[in-house]
Amino acid sequence: MSNRKGGAMSAVDGKDAGTPEQHTTRKPAGVRAPGGTHASESVSEHVGESFDDNAGENLGDTVNESVGESHGTNADQPALPRRAASSIQLKGLHKRFGNEVAALDGVDLSIQPGEFFTLLGPSGCGKTTLLRILAGLEALDEGQVVIGGRDVTEVPPHQRSVNTVFQSYALFPHLSVRDNLAFGLKMRGVAPREREARVAEMAEFIKLGSLIDRRVDQLSGGQRQRIALARALVCEPDVLLLDEPLSALDAGLRSQIQIELLRLQKRLGMTFVFVTHDQQEAMVMSDRIAVLDSGSLQQVGSPREIYERPANAFVARFMGHANLFDVTARDDSRSDAIRLTTPLGVLTAQAPGTGSLLLLRPETLDLRRRPASEFERHDVLENHLPGRVQERLYRGSHAEYRVEVAGVSVQVVVNNRGGQLPEVGDQVDVVVAAQDLITLGE
Numbered sequence: 001m002s003n004r005k006g007g008a009m010s011a012v013d014g015k016d017a018g019t020p021e022q023h024t025t026r027k028p029a030g031v032r033a034p035g036g037t038h039a040s041e042s043v044s045e046h047v048g049e050s051f052d053d054n055a056g057e058n059l060g061d062t063v064n065e066s067v068g069e070s071h072g073t074n075a076d077q078p079a080l081p082r083r084a085a086s087s088i089q090l091k092g093l094h095k096r097f098g099n100e101v102a103a104l105d106g107v108d109l110s111i112q113p114g115e116f117f118t119l120l121g122p123s124g125c126g127k128t129t130l131l132r133i134l135a136g137l138e139a140l141d142e143g144q145v146v147i148g149g150r151d152v153t154e155v156p157p158h159q160r161s162v163n164t165v166f167q168s169y170a171l172f173p174h175l176s177v178r179d180n181l182a183f184g185l186k187m188r189g190v191a192p193r194e195r196e197a198r199v200a201e202m203a204e205f206i207k208l209g210s211l212i213d214r215r216v217d218q219l220s221g222g223q224r225q226r227i228a229l230a231r232a233l234v235c236e237p238d239v240l241l242l243d244e245p246l247s248a249l250d251a252g253l254r255s256q257i258q259i260e261l262l263r264l265q266k267r268l269g270m271t272f273v274f275v276t277h278d279q280q281e282a283m284v285m286s287d288r289i290a291v292l293d294s295g296s297l298q299q300v301g302s303p304r305e306i307y308e309r310p311a312n313a314f315v316a317r318f319m320g321h322a323n324l325f326d327v328t329a330r331d332d333s334r335s336d337a338i339r340l341t342t343p344l345g346v347l348t349a350q351a352p353g354t355g356s357l358l359l360l361r362p363e364t365l366d367l368r369r370r371p372a373s374e375f376e377r378h379d380v381l382e383n384h385l386p387g388r389v390q391e392r393l394y395r396g397s398h399a400e401y402r403v404e405v406a407g408v409s410v411q412v413v414v415n416n417r418g419g420q421l422p423e424v425g426d427q428v429d430v431v432v433a434a435q436d437l438i439t440l441g442e
């Protein structure tokens, strides 16, 4: 699989680098670009501290506080002029490899201009195939791809204004940073003087200006990742496709570069289509997420919609820990609440939906220790489920519990606020808030 992904190197380096027509229409310095961006302004001016070597120190900012509109605004960094971004429409995509199971089985998607849009799903669900179809690297059996209002279904990769950052980075290890960055521009016929200026600007932007003449195989993993990203951006595509671009990085560097990448995307206002199988990464980065399974879209929505209102059991389980129970009966006779009969007992819910599966996220549950004298007082309090702690995993900031309720195991996450935490063997009530109860389809 990785070979296949890495094997697309020539596409990103050469054919995928944009059209000859595009560079003849590039604005000379000083001309205002369509999106309001001044073409003479350097990218590094646009993105400010992004890719600062000390960026890790700023990670106390939550992403929600520090990036674009859908994630809130950052008061310290004024909004920058945006590029004209492209929308993407995918209609009825079908792709089958040989007689095997369909890699894509009727996918319809609409991606807004300037969105950070993530394709998320387990291994083999079709994420990379979808990305390769967008790049023009894979032919469709059926369907239509429209980018920036233009039907590109039959358009070859080098004539699409998209560029791809691959998992393997697909860099030339024996070439310098300068030559790696210049490659795509050269293939597009950009004149040497302009090429040099753009490469130097981009190297400064990624804070690797001092290493511009160093060979790529003499750089660290994080530096290579930045070069791969810079090489895709230097060609100024309308859409950037990113295929698990952070997966080779260790956890610390990965979360640092996640935030840098997100800040960069918000400042450029460019449409990013990002592939990952990491749920946390998808939730941190994305404006919207499409969850795929076996070539079919399961749900498209904001991270909160996907996590808190999953469309079905697959999405609920895939996005995080999920207690799922059958609802065997429901009573709508009370005007203020609905009563659901489940294997845990009867629970009162406010607006649970109409599905037949009850979802309880572990962190929405609470535990109350039940004094021995009260243990027989089952069901006295609404939505208090008596149980016994089977297992506790202490994790510092929180503890993860398994509690047996009516012979069924329930996962509960309790924040550690410094008070007493129930221990294995304790009698407890699992407390369920009526507004947190939702039901799903199978």
Ligand SMILES: Nc1ncnc2c1ncn2[C@@H]1O[C@H](COP(=O)(O)OP(=O)(O)OP(=O)(O)O)[C@@H](O)[C@H]1O
Pocket: 001, 004, 097, 098, 100, 102, 103, 121, 122, 123, 124, 125, 126, 127, 128, 129, 130, 277
């Ligand atoms: N060139 C190919 N020839 C045959 N089958 C393929 C080819 N490319 C992909 N497939 C199959 O199509 C399905 C989707 O593959 P795809 O690479 O798109 O999945 P993915 O979600 O990106 O997986 P991963 O996260 O493991 O990269 C898989 O069953 C895969 O084996």
